[in-house]
Structures are given as structure tokens and as C-alpha cells.
Amino acid sequence: MHEISLLESVLEILEAQATQQGFERVKQVVLEIGALSCVEADALRFGFDVVMKNSLAEHAELVIINVAGQGVCPNCQQSVLLETLHDPCHHCGSFGVKVVQGQAMRIKELIVT
Amino acid sequence: MCGICGCGSSSKFTPLKPHQNVLQQHSHSHHHDHSHDHDTHGERMIRVEQDILAKNNSYAEQNRKYFQQHGIFALNFVSSPGAGKTTLLVATINALKNTRPIAVIEGDQQTDLDADRIRATGVAALQINTGKACHLDAHDIGHAVQDLKVPDNSLLAIENVGNLVCPSSFDLGEAHKVVVLSVTEGDDKPLKYPDMFHAADLMIINKIDLLPYTNFDVERCIEFAKRINPDIEVLQLSATQEQSLDAWLEWLNQH
Numbered sequence: 001m002h003e004i005s006l007l008e009s010v011l012e013i014l015e016a017q018a019t020q021q022g023f024e025r026v027k028q029v030v031l032e033i034g035a036l037s038c039v040e041a042d043a044l045r046f047g048f049d050v051v052m053k054n055s056l057a058e059h060a061e062l063v064i065i066n067v068a069g070q071g072v073c074p075n076c077q078q079s080v081l082l083e084t085l086h087d088p089c090h091h092c093g094s095f096g097v098k099v100v101q102g103q104a105m106r107i108k109e110l111i112v113t
Numbered sequence: 114m115c116g117i118c119g120c121g122s123s124s125k126f127t128p129l130k131p132h133q134n135v136l137q138q139h140s141h142s143h144h145h146d147h148s149h150d151h152d153t154h155g156e157r158m159i160r161v162e163q164d165i166l167a168k169n170n171s172y173a174e175q176n177r178k179y180f181q182q183h184g185i186f187a188l189n190f191v192s193s194p195g196a197g198k199t200t201l202l203v204a205t206i207n208a209l210k211n212t213r214p215i216a217v218i219e220g221d222q223q224t225d226l227d228a229d230r231i232r233a234t235g236v237a238a239l240q241i242n243t244g245k246a247c248h249l250d251a252h253d254i255g256h257a258v259q260d261l262k263v264p265d266n267s268l269l270a271i272e273n274v275g276n277l278v279c280p281s282s283f284d285l286g287e288a289h290k291v292v293v294l295s296v297t298e299g300d301d302k303p304l305k306y307p308d309m310f311h312a313a314d315l316m317i318i319n320k321i322d323l324l325p326y327t328n329f330d331v332e333r334c335i336e337f338a339k340r341i342n343p344d345i346e347v348l349q350l351s352a353t354q355e356q357s358l359d360a361w362l363e364w365l366n367q368h
Contacts, residue, residue, distance in 0.1 A: 002247055002279035009165050038308045073239045085307040093244045096343035105165040113156050
């Protein structure tokens, strides 16, 4: 459900950018979604057209770039690829890997007219 | 005008937010893999590079600053529905209300039932009905703090909507998220809902008086929570029986 709230935030950012940068229509929205962020890309896709309807981004294309989860092991200090927040270090098996990438949700860029 | 965010609204507790009513419609997103030559259509690319949660996070920082300036210790209580957040708050208020000012913000999709339970203790409470929304956001909290006139040096308990998923993403400006997990829910919840246990600083295992009637393994639950968040603190208590409340009250005194 919170994907809808996040998409409403996306729309607010688009509207603010339209005023600041002087455009009328958004043709494409590119989002970067971290693998460890609390959203499902499919749920964002499902809600996108609904939230953007009757807005400057109606019929815009949504492109989602997946950003891998990465962490640093507190035990062996090595870099670890993470699929979930509770993955152990694949070098030494320790839990509690500190997340350094993959929790963010960002609007990367737009195609506008 | 709102004293925290300056948004010009004296109160914003409308249950529906803009665009939410369109949820009743059904639509599909489309996507395709081919590339476009955007330059030929009067189109241009704009780099935005903004966090989607930036607005909420900015309100949260304003709240945090306000709390610090006014000596308010704010806790964000999160759990699944029925874990015992309100019962824990009532027991906590009854133990502490003569020692420090307390205020409560209650979040639920519908009804004033929880705020009524808090007000019955003599402590001020404000109910936010989120309507269809599944979490409280930092803008809600900024207005609630103004409307409730939270006294300086208070303990401010924010009881979030019962939901182990969505509230984890929304910083409210609190000092700590406290996740309440009751033993009837099962000891595997930290692994099933890792985001919340990653975001929380304290896990309260509630309803421990019911342990003999469940197969909840306390050590297993704690081990799972610490896999996700090695720094999470853990307390065990029963709010209804007021059992082992002392460690919780001591935690509040030390923070």
C-alpha cells in the first residue's frame, strides 16, 4: 500500500520540477530502486498509471533501475552482495552485515516536453 | 500557520490524501524495451537525482529539531495489529504519569477507540485517522504536535498504524522506533518482516504470560532479530499482567 504514497511523492516532485525547469509534460520517469528498499517494483508499476492519471505525467513511461544491495561484513570487513537484510556474509558466514547501498529510492531522471 | 512546517494549515487531518480516490480505478502500467530518439520530438532529459522520501525526511528533521529544542522524547511504536501497543502505553502511563508529562498520538485507519483508552488514564491524546493510508508520515506528526500542544520535556508516544511493513520507511523525527512483537504472532516475524526490525532500536516481546500456551521460542526470535539488526535491544514483558515492566520503565528513564 505505501507504494501509492511513494508515487504521490514522485508526482509532487515532478510538479515541482515542472515549475522550476519549465516543462509541461513528462514522457518518461526513471527511478532507481534499491534491492533492500521497502518497495516492490511490480507494485510501483501497478500503481504508477493510477497515480499519474490526469496529471502532467499521464501516459508517461516508467523505467525502474534496480540497484543491488551491498554491505560490509563487521567481522571480516569484506564487501558483501546482499539480497535481503538478513543475509550472512558469504565470505565468513557472519550475520549483521552493515548495509552501504541498496536501501534508497530515487528519481534519477526524466524525459520531458 | 503551523509552527513546525509553516505550511499555512492549522490542521491537516483529512483522511484521504490527493490522488488516493483514484485507487478505485483499475489500470495497468506499460513498459517497453526499445529506445527512443528523444531529441527529435522536442523532448529533453532532466537529471533529478532526488530521494523519493526527501519531503517526508525533511518534515521528520523539522520535527526532530523541534523535539530537541523542547526537550520532548519521542518514541514511534510499531507492530502488527493487536500486538499490544495501546495496552503497553496505558500500563506505561499509569506507572509514569505522576513523574513526567506524557502525550500520545494515536494512528489508526479508523475510529477514536485507542485515543479514548489513553484519555481514560488522564493523559492527553490525539487520534489521527489515516483513512486508506497504511502509516503515519512526518507531516501528520508535525501538525499533531501543534494541535495537541505537547508540553516541554514530555515523553511523546506515537502509536503508529498496526502494520509491520509500511511504517518502517517513514521517519517521523522520533528518537527511537520501538517494535512490539507479541508471542502469539510467532518467533519468525523478524525474518518475515526484516525492514521493521532493521529500523527499530528496541524490540519488546509482549504477552510473555502466554508463552506456556504457544510454541514461541524466545531465544530463536532474538537470534533472528539480531541477524537483521545486531544492535537491537530486547525486553520481554506482559503489558496486560504488568509483568516485568520495571526493565522497560528503566529503559525509558535511561534514554
